[in-house]
Amino acid sequence: GQSLEQPSEVTAVEGAIVQINCTYQTSGFYGLSWYQQHDGGAPTFLSYNALDGLEETGRFSSFLSRSDSYGYLLLQELQMKDSASYFCAVRRIDNFNKFYFGSGTKLNVKP
């Protein structure tokens, strides 16, 4: 089986930087994805890490440490539109077709 732990809720101020952590336990770990979901909307893909290190895409970056079974999503220059839920999801080596999602972190951005 597998388990993923994320904080349930994070609050930050517009313009600030926020880090959303994800700790996972799974056999045969292969990669970690991040998704954003606005209330009432569909999840949208943000990033994918299979190797240790930081991947940067505009204001968003994602980090993975395979030895620590840990990853995080870093959001810089926060905007009000970043208020959403963020999910990490693990991919296992025994089945590349399936991702297992965490329960999500609700990010509240305040003015």
Place this chain on the structure above:
Amino acid sequence: NAGVTQTPKFQVLKTGQSMTLQCAQDMNHNSMYWYRQDPGMGLRLIYYSASEGTTDKGEVPNGYNVSRLNKREFSLRLESAAPSQTSVYFCASSEMKGYYGYTFGSGTRLTVV
């Protein structure tokens, strides 16, 4: 550029009724998925189809059946709906080569009374 299209968007069923959720993608993806999302929880995989002609169970398959009709379409059927199946259902597709992430449909909000 429609992406992944799900129908219907909303549905109310009585306990014991059956229905089929439809999903179609126009991105020529090989893999398609059905997830359910309950309040305060992440997405849980119901069934998936790695390629046309194949289907496999996910984490929570009980009470559901699927059909991969062709490369574009993947349907989810509830044979005898139960209140525990009240949820938001998302269809997704992906191309595993190079991994570019799932593309999700807009969801079906199902209530079973």
